[in-house]
Amino acid sequence: MSKMSKSQAVLQSEKITVDFSGFKAIKNLDFQVKPNTVHFVIGPNGAGKTTLLDVICGKSKASEGKLTFKNKYDLTKMTEYGIVHKGISRKFQAPSIFSKLTVFENLEIAMKQKKSLSGILFAKLKKDNKKKIDDMLNLIGLSEEQDKKAGSLAHGQKQWLEIAMVLMQEPDLVLLDEPIAGMTKTERMKTGELITQIAKDRAVLIVEHDMDFVKEYADVVTVMHEGQLLREGSMEEVQNDPQVRQVYLGRKVEAHA
């Protein structure tokens, strides 16, 4: 069973520990992400969700354990830009787009290409580059805004632009950190559809607090608590787990009531 699932997984974490000078944000975490799934990570504040994304994309270093990507690459030994080229792209919680560049230019520098100095120095915008960018603009519905400065976009549009930038790299695993925070109801729906759409060809790992959103779009849900995996399964399984209710969902319901 474990052998089988290992070969299926895009990302496999074995006994990962992240230690912030004594405070273990993640402890001995075994975890995997399968291809073509929308995989949510939920849990109370401080459970280590964002740290999990950090350690996958190379922002934080694991003090112990192994993180294997596509059965080949050990992510714990790679730089953040090296990880990107192997096929993992991340969107941050606050939209971090380049507000002084146009929407089109944002996608242009994000697209999959040789990102070495010599590659960029002599780069020209080729026809197929332009087509890829146009397709992406269509997907996120910003074709009309392509020549506008990205800084002038609405909050939701900025979030989509950053998702698009992440997708331009054609990754096999996309990491999203609270993508719908601060969005209106319609924007949330659009984002949900976008996520379903992009998960057709790749795995999407999302940290999210909004349970209605998780319920609607999740294939798999992982609940983290104090740096460890508490429960994993479908949303229904997770919701009915007494332990999960005790540490997280139950508390949430009480807070709402």
Next chain:
Amino acid sequence: MIPVRLDIYDEGLLLQNIRGGAVGMSKLLVQSSTNKKVILLLILAVLLLAPLFLSDFRLNLLGKFLAFAILAIGLDLLWGYTGVLSLGHGIFFGIGAYSMAMYLKLEATGGGLPDFMAWSGMKELPLIWLPFQYPMIAIMLGMIVPAAIAFLLGWLTFRNRINGVYFTILSQALVLVVVTLLIGQQNLTGGTSGLTNFQTFFGYPVNSPTTQTVVYLVTVVALAAIFLGCSKLVKGRLGRVLVGIRDGENRMRFLGYNTSVYKTFVYTVSGAIAGLAGMLFVLQVGIISPTMIGIVPSIEMVLWVALGGRGTIIGPIIGAVFVNAAKTGLSESYPDMWTYFIGALFVIVVIFLPKGIVGLFEKFQERWKRADVKDVKEPSGVTVRKNYSRL
């Protein structure tokens, strides 16, 4: 602007004013980019013709300002585009200047020992002076050495993610180190009095009006070349990547860019450009000393860029020429006023002109355009007729 208006408000527009408006607008846009080219060519022509109408003294001053302008472009590439503030560009400028000065000095002594070395008891030419006997090697070293130092320092700092204010402090420390070395090694460098008393350059008397005019023209050509080269660099994808690094270095790393390579590259290029400026400076001013490349000049250089408008290629040129012209003008009439003036200028730029002189122009231009677009887009025939009658 007026020809455009005539174009828009001819009878064709009266029939199809909306389409006409669109055509007019695109014409206006094309026109503004050709306008820019025409203005730049005009400036270049004026600079090239300046020897005909400026006195030798004024021409020499202008040449010095243009050498500063070259440096300012390089500094802006680093600060305005890549977001790395260096308070140590005086050093790269200085190394270029000293390289040229060492060659000039050796040509003046006919390959013999310069006077200051003889005074400090040296018997023969020190090893590091030897390559500077040859003008071509000296010129090359005047750019290669600053580039190499910038590369080394950039590579060590950026790779270890020493950024922002820490890098700026480090660059300032570099100035202190180099200036101390220059003053301390008097037998090698001429100490505080620096290097001066040059005679010939490639065999021509260095102070003659003809040589000075040629050096001035070379400076203009060098400035034009650096301007074009840097414009091309920042208009390409590299420019967008640099702005990306400036505004969100982390995001760029997580888009797959090794940003430290880019920063090291720009720092190196910027160092080489500063070296070139230093060489042209020495040829026209005839002296280089540690005080001309120390902390105060290094900070002034940043002010040129800030005042002209960072993040543009033309801004630093305007800033360098403007500040230095003001400096000369003021110190000619009120020698004590200069330091107050530069202080006040700094405050004014930081508070009122964050985008410099170029930013001010852009603001006016935008206001103009907006007013224009309003007229052009006006769909109602009544307004058009009103405008028509007004013309």
